[in-house]
Amino acid sequence: xxxxxxxxxxxxxxxxxxxxPQFCNSPTMIVMVGLPARGKTYISKKLTRYLNWIxxxxxxxxxxxxxxxxxxxxxxxxxxxxxxxxxMRIRKACAAAALKDVTAYFTKEQGQVxxxxxxxxTRERRxxxxxxxxxxxxxxxxxxxxxxxxxxxxxxxxxxxxxxPDYVDRDIDEAMEDFIQRIDCYRASYMPIDDERDRKxxxxxxFDVGNRYLVNQVQDHIQSRIVYxxxxxxxxxxxxxxxxxxxxxLNLLGRIGGDSGLSPRGQKYANALATFIKGQNIxxxxxxxSHMKRTIQTAEALGVQYEQWKALxxxxxxxxxxxxYEEIQENYPEEFALRDQDKYRYRYPKGExxxxxxxxxxxxxxxxxxxxxxxxxxxxxxxxxxLAYFLDKPADELPYLRCxxxxxxxxxxxxxxxxxxxxxxxIEAVNTHRERPVNVDINRNxxxxxxxxxxxx
Amino acid sequence: xxxxxxFMLESSPRELxxxxxxxxxxxxxxxxxxxxxxCMTNCPTLIVTVGLPARGKTYISKKLTRYLNWIxxxxxxxxxxxxxxxxxxxxxSFEFFRPDNEEGLxxxxxxxxxxxxxxxxYLSVEGGQVxxxxxxxxTRERRxxxxxxxxxxxxxxxxxxxxxxxxxVIAQNIVxxxxxxxxxxxxxxxxxxxxxxxxxKCYESSYQPLDEVLDRDxxxxxxMDVGRRxLVNRVLDHIQSRIVYxxxxxxxxxxxxxxxxxxxxxLNIKGRIGGDSGLSARGTEFAKSLRKFIQDQNIxxxxxxxSQMKRTIQTAECLGVPYEQWKSLxxxxxxxxxxxxYEEIQEHYPLEFALRDQDKYRYRYPKGExxxxxxxxxxxxxxxxxxxxxxxxxxxxxxxxxxLAYFLDKTADELPYLKCxxxxxxxxxxxxxxxxxxxxxxxVDAVNTHRDRPERM
Numbered sequence: 044x045x046x047x048x049x050x051x052x053x054x055x056x057x058x059x060x061x062x063x064p065q066f067c068n069s070p071t072m073i074v075m076v077g078l079p080a081r082g083k084t085y086i087s088k089k090l091t092r093y094l095n096w097i098x099x100x101x102x103x104x105x106x107x108x109x110x111x112x113x114x115x116x117x118x119x120x121x122x123x124x125x126x127x128x129x130x131m132r133i134r135k136a137c138a139a140a141a142l143k144d145v146t147a148y149f150t151k152e153q154g155q156v157x158x159x160x161x162x163x164x165t166r167e168r169r170x171x172x173x174x175x176x177x178x179x180x181x182x183x184x185x186x187x188x189x190x191x192x193x194x195x196x197x198x199x200x201x202x203x204x205x206x207x208p209d210y211v212d213r214d215i216d217e218a219m220e221d222f223i224q225r226i227d228c229y230r231a232s233y234m235p236i237d238d239e240r241d242r243k244x245x246x247x248x249x250f251d252v253g254n255r256y257l258v259n260q261v262q263d264h265i266q267s268r269i270v271y272x273x274x275x276x277x278x279x280x281x282x283x284x285x286x287x288x289x290x291x292x293l294n295l296l297g298r299i300g301g302d303s304g305l306s307p308r309g310q311k312y313a314n315a316l317a318t319f320i321k322g323q324n325i326x327x328x329x330x331x332x333s334h335m336k337r338t339i340q341t342a343e344a345l346g347v348q349y350e351q352w353k354a355l356x357x358x359x360x361x362x363x364x365x366x367x368y369e370e371i372q373e374n375y376p377e378e379f380a381l382r383d384q385d386k387y388r389y390r391y392p393k394g395e396x397x398x399x400x401x402x403x404x405x406x407x408x409x410x411x412x413x414x415x416x417x418x419x420x421x422x423x424x425x426x427x428x429x430l431a432y433f434l435d436k437p438a439d440e441l442p443y444l445r446c447x448x449x450x451x452x453x454x455x456x457x458x459x460x461x462x463x464x465x466x467x468x469x470i471e472a473v474n475t476h477r478e479r480p481v482n483v484d485i486n487r488n489x490x491x492x493x494x495x496x497x498x499x500x
Numbered sequence: 501x502x503x504x505x506x507f508m509l510e511s512s513p514r515e516l517x518x519x520x521x522x523x524x525x526x527x528x529x530x531x532x533x534x535x536x537x538x539c540m541t542n543c544p545t546l547i548v549t550v551g552l553p554a555r556g557k558t559y560i561s562k563k564l565t566r567y568l569n570w571i572x573x574x575x576x577x578x579x580x581x582x583x584x585x586x587x588x589x590x591x592x593s594f595e596f597f598r599p600d601n602e603e604g605l606x607x608x609x610x611x612x613x614x615x616x617x618x619x620x621x622y623l624s625v626e627g628g629q630v631x632x633x634x635x636x637x638x639t640r641e642r643r644x645x646x647x648x649x650x651x652x653x654x655x656x657x658x659x660x661x662x663x664x665x666x667x668x669v670i671a672q673n674i675v676x677x678x679x680x681x682x683x684x685x686x687x688x689x690x691x692x693x694x695x696x697x698x699x700x701k702c703y704e705s706s707y708q709p710l711d712e713v714l715d716r717d718x719x720x721x722x723x724m725d726v727g728r729r730x731l732v733n734r735v736l737d738h739i740q741s742r743i744v745y746x747x748x749x750x751x752x753x754x755x756x757x758x759x760x761x762x763x764x765x766x767l768n769i770k771g772r773i774g775g776d777s778g779l780s781a782r783g784t785e786f787a788k789s790l791r792k793f794i795q796d797q798n799i800x801x802x803x804x805x806x807s808q809m810k811r812t813i814q815t816a817e818c819l820g821v822p823y824e825q826w827k828s829l830x831x832x833x834x835x836x837x838x839x840x841x842y843e844e845i846q847e848h849y850p851l852e853f854a855l856r857d858q859d860k861y862r863y864r865y866p867k868g869e870x871x872x873x874x875x876x877x878x879x880x881x882x883x884x885x886x887x888x889x890x891x892x893x894x895x896x897x898x899x900x901x902x903x904l905a906y907f908l909d910k911t912a913d914e915l916p917y918l919k920c921x922x923x924x925x926x927x928x929x930x931x932x933x934x935x936x937x938x939x940x941x942x943x944v945d946a947v948n949t950h951r952d953r954p955e956r957m
Contacts, residue, residue: 242729255716256732258748264887271745274732304516336516339525343514351524353873364867393776393838399827403877413738 069182070149071265073158074172076187078233079226080199082252083188086273087160088459090186093272096432097405098398099265100154104145106161109137117209120221123228138168142175149181156265157181164233173244184266185246186273187236195252196226203458252278272409281415282325283433283454285426288337289313290448290472293365297473297499300357300364305340308470312449313344315468319451320345320418329417331355331407338420349420354403357422361394368477368496372489379492383483386442397442400428408432423475426452433461443479448472473499521855522872523864544623545739546650547632548643550661552707553700554673556726557662560747561634562933564660567746570906571879572872573739574628578619580635583611591683594695597702612642616649623655630739631655638707640714647718658740659720660747661710669726670700677932727751746883752930755889756799757907759900760925762811763787764946767839768922771947774831774838779814782944786923787818789942793925794819794892803891805829805881812894823894828877831896835868842951857954860916871916874902882906897949900926907935917953922946 073090075083087103094101111117113133122130138161148154163169169185176183190196200222204210210218236246238257247270248257256274261267289309293301305313320328330347332338333355342349363371363378371379375392382389390396404425411417411429419429423446431441433454446452449472453464474497482491514527547564549557561577568575585591587607596604612635622628637643643659650657664670674696678684684692710720712731721744722731730748735741763783767775779787794802804821806812807829816823837845837852846853849866856863864870878899885891885903893903897920905915907928920926923946927938 238729254734255712256730258730258732260728261748264884267749267887270748274735274744275741334524336518336525340516343516343527353876402827410738413741 069180070154071156071182071184072145072172072176073156073269074163074169074183074185075158075160076163076169076185076236076246077189078164078229079162080196080204080222081188081190082199082278083162083186084160084203085278085459086186086188086249086276087158089276090269090272091156091158092432092435093408094156094269095435095437096401096408097268098401099156100152101156101158102148102152102154103158103160104141104148106134106137106141106159109141110134111208113137120224120228123225125228125232138171142172146179149179162229164229166234169236182262182266183245184262184269185236185244186269187246187248189235189248189250190252192251206458247273249273272412275409275412277413279415281417281456283411283416284320284323284418284451285429285446285454286316286341286418286420286451287422287426287446287448288335288341288420289316289470291337294448294473294475295500297367297369297497298365299368300360302335302337304336308449308472309337309341310344312468312470312472313341315449315470316341316451317345319466319468323453325416327416329414330420331417332420333357333422333425335422338422341420345418352407354407355419355421355425358397358400358424359391359394361391363391363394367499369493372492376489376492377485380483380485380487383479383492386479387438397424397428398438400424404428404432434463435460445476448475473497520851521859521864522862522870523866542737544628544655545630546619546623546646546655546657547630547743548637548646548657548659549632549634550637550643550659550710550720551663552638552703553636554670554678554696555662555664556673556752557636557660558634558677559673559752559933560660560662560723560750561632563750564743564746565630565632566906566909567882568630568743569909569911570875570882571742572875572912573630575630575632576622576628577632577634578615578622580608580612580615580633583615584608585682587611594699594702597699599702599706612645616646620649620653624653636703638703640708656736656740657719658736658743659710659718660743661720661722663709663722663724664726666725680932721747723747746886749883749886751887753889755891755930757885757890757928758794758797758892758925759903759920759928760790760892760894761896761900761920761922762806762809762815762894763790763944764922765811768947768949771841772839773842774834774840776809776811778810782923782946783811783815784818786942786944786946787815789923789944790815790925791819793940793942799890801890803888804894805891806894807831807896807899809896812896815894826881828881829893829895829899832871832874832898833865833868835865837865837868860953861912871898871902872912874898878902878906908937909934919950921948921950 075087077083084105087105091101091103110133113136114122121127124130141159141161145157145159148157159172163172173183200219204222205215205218210221213221236244236248238259242259245260245262245266247259250256253274253276258270261270289305289312291309292303292306293299295306328347330342330345330349332342332349332351334351334353335356338355339351360366363375366374378392387397390399408429411419421429424442426446427441427444430436430444430446430452436444449468449470451466451468453466455462477497478495480491480494516525517528518525549561551557558579561579565575565577584607587610588596595601598604615633615635619631619633623631633646637646647657674693678696679689679692684695687695710718710722716733719734719736719740721733724730727748727750732744735744763779763786765783766777766780769780802821804816804819804823806816806823806825808825808827809830812829813825834840837849840848852866861871864873882903885893895903898916900920901915901918904910904918904920904926910918923942923944925940925942927940929936
């Protein structure tokens, strides 16, 4: 029996080798349930971001958006009154339009998960969705957020509703009052998922922002991962600091990988980092490093406890470890070109790809979600992967994100996203960022290949 | 923890030295390596099972203990029934468990205390991190006693309650594990079942399940109907989050897990480790025999997994069924020793070779991995294996040893020396509290790649 040609397998992982095993043969609809200001959109966006990052094509469908497009100008809460027939018609049409787009996403765009973000507070509405999904062969997983803490709800409204297009021309008190009445419009007809009547459905109920969860009939791998993720996220304010190690000896020589120590400037950076961190006055800061000397040396200067994670080690460049780009071009010109063609999926011979990195960083991300204030001292490729997760950057942008040496990024989750502040600590360092060259053809000449290599000794 | 007051600015960094065995960089002062235990829990955790007899508490306790130990969290189980058997010597009948049996109650209380004392010993003195207190713990009073005990000793408490009213499941439990219990050694099946049902009745009247309102400040998971539904309350930390995730992924549907290595490879024949070579002629023979073996086994819905190395993929290709490639199943990375013969390693890296024999589990090849690293990267594989049903994993020697150690509860010390010869399939079938193993040698010769623990260090 002829054994298949396997050379091409090295460039990328097989389609059947994603970080999430392909058990989601049927597409999955995640359906949010809950009164307004219960964090549905927050959860939807975060979940979508996470799933895309781990390689599961996911898209969010916010019915409120469809309504804004249909109605153009939002007058007031009266639109949401249960006896407003005209509005009811529009809202139903919007939901239907969104479902239609869900189908298009699954059938034409190879989507795997669609997050249907709306209140979906009546059994009737949920029945329509279930029936729609059944007809098309989609799995359904409900995520219901239940919260009656008035402070949390008020905070929600402050954080995300005031900035909404609906309230652009309103002052804060007006907006708050209107929104509260909007919530009341839903309250009378709200039928939470019923543990008895709905026992055959697959769902998670989140109570009081994660204090308690009820999980029912998890069907498959992706639902299990979603549940695990939802149970690990929180909304407590905190900041995540990302930084690379100080400049290393190999950095100076323009060599990639390896396990060298800090250069004198790198050591200066470590000290500057210590000063910076002290100045930030951070409560209960956790510090994480990789297992590589340069991150540990950097952390040592902080004078506090730190935890080493092998998962934070720099990308393994396999046979190209400790080479300069010039040497890679000379010894492996084809590999060098393949990398420029698809930097995200390209795997170094006997090494790793960015795609592999994301897979090994997933537990780090999960733990970062659980934690509060954390400083992660890591490496260029690692930092790009982590940053892409927090800033929702797609796979083709990820390998080119700028993560210069001696610069701390402070990420603070806010509203639906992440605020980024960049602090260059004023210690010079080499530039290690290599842009994608113009010519990525295997037959390009060396000058074209080395066009974007940064300077080094 | 980083408080302003505690913060020390070190201008001269501590020297780093790399532990020769584990290749971990640690700070050293005056030549002494600062030992810092990286653990997932700050204070020890006491897991307390709750539930009527025959609800799977011991099954869960043993499985959880096995999993936690495998991922490196020292865990021990304390089964109060065992203490009772030691105290009582001979079990007469269910009457011992009657709620009005004062003598019986006294003995049972003493046994629980004795077990708690041993828990204290294990967690506070012996360096254990998690203790699983396996008993019915069905009254609020008993749970109150345990909580107080934990508070006094600085242990966190996490309850795992199993609730089940399905008579089929309960009957199945009794047949699987109670009939073989020392309590019923002298009874025939009908007698044993009758007695046990009466035993359950003794607990029923005083059973106070964990209550959503009264126990809202406790940390717990309630497992309902063998995993159809879960209620999770107040998960406090990382280890509790992992425990919840694990418990939500295990099931008791009968199935078998088949483990085997790739067919003999060209490098195997040359006595070289690692690499990414193809199958030898005999290896291909094995692949064909494997195909026949699998067909004869008549397995329902078999999934097949391989690594991303040529030799496992070639083996799976012969089966003629779809398979999924996992990079996590790749063989241990021998770093600088890749593709060497043991004789060459001895010649070029005699110190490394000796260190490996000293502690094969923790030893990390220079620029490579250790068995300990393997376990960490295999954890998602184990989690998915728990979710799956019938499955064949085609992998490698070191990887197979790690997986086998998980299923057969082997210690870190034994793990690297487990025998996993080529051309032999291990069929693992979970049963009662453990795993039945059937070893099938498929009759195709192959080299022996097993290296025993050397006598002389």
